[in-house]
Structures are given as C-alpha cells and as structure tokens.
Amino acid sequence: FQIDTTQESYLDLFPLDAIVYLTPDSENVLEDIDPNKVYVLGGLVDESIHKKLTLQRAQEQSLQTARLPIREYMVKTANTKNYHSETLAINQVFDVLSTYYETQSWPAALKAGVSSGKGYVLPD
DSSP states (O other): OOOOOOSSOHHHHSOGGGEEEEOTTOSSBOOSOOTTSEEEEOOOSOTTTSTTHHHHHHHHTTOEEEBOOHHHHOEEOOOTTOOOOOOOOHHHHHHHHHHHHHHOOHHHHHHHHOOGGGTEEOOO
C-alpha cells in the first residue's frame, strides 16, 4: 500500500460526497468497498469516555458514515466479562478493509481484524 501523509484536512482534499467516515455507531452497514470513495478511519483510544464521538464528528461535517458488518457476520461469544465491542483499533480496521479488498469476503476480513477479545467470533 502506498501511504501519503499531509497536514491538510481530508475535508480540503476530497469532495464531501466521496468521503465515508467509518464509525461503529453508524446505522449504515459497509457492504462493499467503493474505489471511488475515501474511507476515514477514526482515531479514538478510549471508547468508554467518548461514546458516539466519531458519529457526531461525521454528522457535524455532513459526511456519509458506515460501520463494519460485525454483527451481520459474527456472533457474540460467551465470556467471563460479558464484554462485546464493535470498536476496533485503527490497525484492526485497516486489516479488515485490506483483507476484504483482497478477498471480497467479509468473514475472511473480519477474522483477520476482529480479535476474539472483542467478544465476537465467526459462527461455526
């Protein structure tokens, strides 16, 4: 992958209708990757303090939002902490997206990026 960095905002670099802000709080499920879209991966560390902040930020900027199809392809697993989270680290989201782009398979992509510690697994 080629990665460029810049101090400029994505809002200044791309048309608003081309930007999709990925947030686990979106009602829209990402069903496919559109090569004509720009996907913004949020960067919050503590999900318990800033609930729905990425969704709010995207809405304030009038951006499309989407979430990964975790609950559509995975099931909650029983665990001692009763912990289930669809909030992933940036590297995990990147792994999911890049694997999906290569395989066109959400189960393969989610297996690559969603650790069992999140409380979700692929069904048998």
